Amino acid sequence: MPQAERPISWTPLLATADWMSPEVRNQLAEALDAAADEIPEEPRHLTAWTDRQDLARVGTDTSGLCELAWAEYGMEIAAPFLDNEVIRACLAVPADQRGTPGRYKPLLGEAFAHTDVVPDFVLSRATKGGFNALAYAGLTRHAAVLAHLLGPTSRLSAVGLITQAPVERMLQRAAAGQPTAQGALHLAVSAEVWLRQMETTTTTSWWEVSNHVAAA
Template identity: 30%
Template structure:
């Protein structure tokens, strides 16, 4: 109605180290607008990832299942139509493999700024002196590698992906960029899969390599794959975190927005802070100029800290979850190995957290599926039977 203010919700953790003070301050500056009613949802341990493992059965598993309950608290404070910025990173930011696309276009000078930022992120260590040459060589190697050869190389690496030497943790900006400069690589959960499961995926990848394809540019292909995977998980997230009578909107995942963002030149997208600059330019065209310093920047460190904290709190329940996991019944993992990884992550060791999220969410989804099947009431004398008598073998999905 007339005079009604728009509700603006900011979600933030309470604990030091997980609380993003800069983001909260930027939200307060923007919310000073008299047309906005600002609500801060402060979350404690009960809203950490992994804190709530019970939930609805979604269409498919996805890593967002471990944090759906966390975000339900934010959505519960919203109104009937809730808008989020989900997908902005995947749609606007350039995948590191796009540096290979620039080399294909003979635009080497456009690599200067992103490589310089990687050197700054690496710090003043002696290794940082070799970053520009290392990144350039990786990008050039990818630009010269055909699609079929890239998939065949990835398939050859898969059988060794569950060995410690063959599955490094890509937790730094330089390592993450180097790992992304390939047509395909083993996912973060591959280090805990059995040899048989990896061999089956390698065979499927080899078969996919010989199929006809129109793929020409590695950066564009990798960016499309990342966006497709994120959009699929966002659908899972919508179902798991659903608030009755509320419509959740993600404008960045709208088809027209995605198409418009794909028209942006690659030389612009690979530059540091490109996403924030693009959004500032768009808003300036709409008459919005007074944005706080640092607006548009996001921190992965805050999210990682919350995930580690949630693992520490819920490690007991997670160990119990993998006492007799369905994934082990299907021959995909060894329960003992995953339990060891969970303990290591809870103790702060360098473990790929997104890989653990994949395993935990898939195991949760399988258990919810089994509990859901065969539950229709057919009379008081109906025998209690498991929906699936034997092991559950989920359809493998390859995420390049």
């Protein structure tokens, strides 16, 4: 179903919603309703809420990438835009003023204009680099591996989180270089790999020790 025809919701639906069985979709909808009911106060502006959610997601992803880069390559990644003072300064600006339709990255431009800290071509850039060609080349090259990973024996399929017909059609489109929901595919592959790894890794248990958490 086209996104424009879907009911308005707080949570945008990815293509993975169409890959789930009806039973799992209903369970997920009920879980979202229950979580929404527990929110003590609805946000006055949706932008403020989504910005904080996006910030938490980016921070978590960056933290994980920093750990991987250090552990695998001994490389330290700097993330100055996630510095606490930078975040506080940005969030001090009303949500509806942090971005404008006619200007790209207005806060960054105002903060670093005429400072020589950030090159002018970065501040004036209105687009991002595209990696679609590389992504589709990878999807084409590894189409058979992905088809096996997300096939009938997949762990996601066993619990109804994906169904075969739409996933097969999506992988066929990807292998042919046709437009594909790459973000949704990435999430499905990550979840499938994680579930498979859980079967072969040692069980971890968590408990609270004084003021910190320990694992074994």
